[in-house]
Amino acid sequence: MNFTRWSARLPGIPGTQRRAAARTSPAATADRRADSSVPAARAGQAADQAAPVPTVDTLPARAVLDRVPALVALVQGPDHRIAYVNDAYTAAFGTPAPGDPARDALPELRELGLLPLLDQVLRSGRPRTLKSRKAPDGRSYTFTCTPVTGTDTTGGDRATGPQGHAGPGGSGVLVFATDVTDHAEAAARLRAGERGQRETAVTLQRSLLPQVLDQPDDLRVAATYQPGGTEAAVGGDWYDVITLGGGRTALVIGDVMGRGVRAAAVMGQLRTAVRAYARMDLPPHEILQLLDGLAAEIDANQIATCVYAVHDPNEGRLLYASAGHLPILVRDETGTVIRADEPTGPPLGTGGWLHTSGSVPLNPGSTAVLYTDGLVERRDEDLDEGISALERALAGATGTPQVICDRLVRSAGVQADHDDDVAVLVLQHPARTGPSSELFRNAALELLGGVEAAPRARAFASGVLTSWRFPPELHDLGVLAASELVANSLQHGTPPMRLRLRRTDRRLIVEVTDGDDHLPRRRRAEPADESGRGIAIVATIASHWGARRTPGGGKAVWCEFTLPDVQP
Numbered sequence: 001m002n003f004t005r006w007s008a009r010l011p012g013i014p015g016t017q018r019r020a021a022a023r024t025s026p027a028a029t030a031d032r033r034a035d036s037s038v039p040a041a042r043a044g045q046a047a048d049q050a051a052p053v054p055t056v057d058t059l060p061a062r063a064v065l066d067r068v069p070a071l072v073a074l075v076q077g078p079d080h081r082i083a084y085v086n087d088a089y090t091a092a093f094g095t096p097a098p099g100d101p102a103r104d105a106l107p108e109l110r111e112l113g114l115l116p117l118l119d120q121v122l123r124s125g126r127p128r129t130l131k132s133r134k135a136p137d138g139r140s141y142t143f144t145c146t147p148v149t150g151t152d153t154t155g156g157d158r159a160t161g162p163q164g165h166a167g168p169g170g171s172g173v174l175v176f177a178t179d180v181t182d183h184a185e186a187a188a189r190l191r192a193g194e195r196g197q198r199e200t201a202v203t204l205q206r207s208l209l210p211q212v213l214d215q216p217d218d219l220r221v222a223a224t225y226q227p228g229g230t231e232a233a234v235g236g237d238w239y240d241v242i243t244l245g246g247g248r249t250a251l252v253i254g255d256v257m258g259r260g261v262r263a264a265a266v267m268g269q270l271r272t273a274v275r276a277y278a279r280m281d282l283p284p285h286e287i288l289q290l291l292d293g294l295a296a297e298i299d300a301n302q303i304a305t306c307v308y309a310v311h312d313p314n315e316g317r318l319l320y321a322s323a324g325h326l327p328i329l330v331r332d333e334t335g336t337v338i339r340a341d342e343p344t345g346p347p348l349g350t351g352g353w354l355h356t357s358g359s360v361p362l363n364p365g366s367t368a369v370l371y372t373d374g375l376v377e378r379r380d381e382d383l384d385e386g387i388s389a390l391e392r393a394l395a396g397a398t399g400t401p402q403v404i405c406d407r408l409v410r411s412a413g414v415q416a417d418h419d420d421d422v423a424v425l426v427l428q429h430p431a432r433t434g435p436s437s438e439l440f441r442n443a444a445l446e447l448l449g450g451v452e453a454a455p456r457a458r459a460f461a462s463g464v465l466t467s468w469r470f471p472p473e474l475h476d477l478g479v480l481a482a483s484e485l486v487a488n489s490l491q492h493g494t495p496p497m498r499l500r501l502r503r504t505d506r507r508l509i510v511e512v513t514d515g516d517d518h519l520p521r522r523r524r525a526e527p528a529d530e531s532g533r534g535i536a537i538v539a540t541i542a543s544h545w546g547a548r549r550t551p552g553g554g555k556a557v558w559c560e561f562t563l564p565d566v567q568p
Helices: 003-008 015-024 026-037 039-050 061-067 087-093 107-111 115-124 181-208 261-278 284-298 383-395 401-411 434-439 453-467 472-492 534-541
Strands: 071-076 081-085 128-134 140-149 171-179 220-226 236-245 248-256 304-312 317-323 328-331 337-340 358-361 366-371 422-429 441-446 498-503 507-514 544-549 555-562
Touching (some): 071 087, 115 140, 115 171, 140 181, 181 261, 220 236, 236 544, 248 261, 248 366, 284 317, 304 366, 317 328, 328 358, 337 358, 337 383, 366 401, 401 422, 441 453, 453 472, 453 498, 472 498, 472 507, 534 555
Antiparallel strands (some): 071 081, 071 171, 128 140, 220 422, 248 304, 304 317, 317 358, 328 337, 328 366, 544 555
């Protein structure tokens, strides 16, 4: 209420006082300022209040659709005859003839596969959306098809029958296409970048895996590696086969937690370290102890699981140690599958744990499988169920190691789009019969007594090598090596002592064991020295030589000679 009018109604106040009060009133001052400054605005407001505001129902539909920047088309009837297209649609694909079927008049919809979608919308009465399709004009659109009933394209809606069925105007589909070219191109660039990163990681990982596996004399070995699907970054699975010398072979499989280039790089460092540590010919648990410290130094936040196993054909067993990895499976010559569950320590990189070694039989005719969790782990089932399924698959798998690899991968349902990396390493200790068995021989002699054991060892070696029909030169070198190793053991070792001769289809191996764990080393002997030349002589005449500590205490010193016509 205006303060002046309100004060005029108050009795007993003279008119002069009333006018003074009105002049000093803040409300009156504000009213005067408003009245003097925006008279036109007041008039406009009054006019707006007088004019009715239009509602959506009163707006002409065609006038709205003509100005929409998106592409709009309206088709009617079962053959989708053209009822309307807006200016944006015409600018993109040209002007179709009204009344013609969409199959002929709108070929772009046919090429995009929208005609079946129009049928579905017309039948179901429900809208459907087709996301980001590239049209013939080179741009990408998201199409939304909405059912309409009783449509009048001249500006209003006709009657609609009961329960949404079409009235006199019939039924149709409104096609609304939004240009998403920029989004589609950005998404394509992102996918290309992700593919490039993944391809880099896969290339790195494959280059770090062994390109050709060592094939030991006494084992047949095969491996397979399959990276995760296209939507998953590559992981850090790896495997390796390392020839230790003296007929022994190390087999390794591991899995670095995490994905991407970083996991592949850590995997490469661990694999290189394993090969270096293997040259020391340490027991499996000591190898893992060294790897545990190295993994913590490489990346304290990245852990890895690993199994390191050693096969010695003279023992007929697989000696192994596990750092949080899945158990080795061994199928014996009868077809029974053994699970090597113990011992298992925590993963590499956790520290503070003393790993121990275990063993599992690996006799002639046996097959062993080392694998990563991608082969047996599934989101919807327990891990032990996956291992049990792998046991059943191994029990029925026969053939070469590569055939068994492929069958195990197939039985686990691993496809190209598998969500995890898979690595499998299969080794067989074949049971040799017939002529091939003649190429694999063993002979051993217990070294009893004192210095008189040396001539007995020379005579034994000479007789064995003669029976194996070695050529004279190789016969003489083998006898000399046996003599020097026995003499070194008699001088520096302790009982029990043994000389072992072994031949394969590729090499002759001479090995002497004793009860002292002090490993010999090659050194330069001075002219006046009466000893110190035995190991130097062996290293000069043999293809390879080495020494290791044996699990029960003591050591083994060995050397090997490559047989004629066999490449080292």
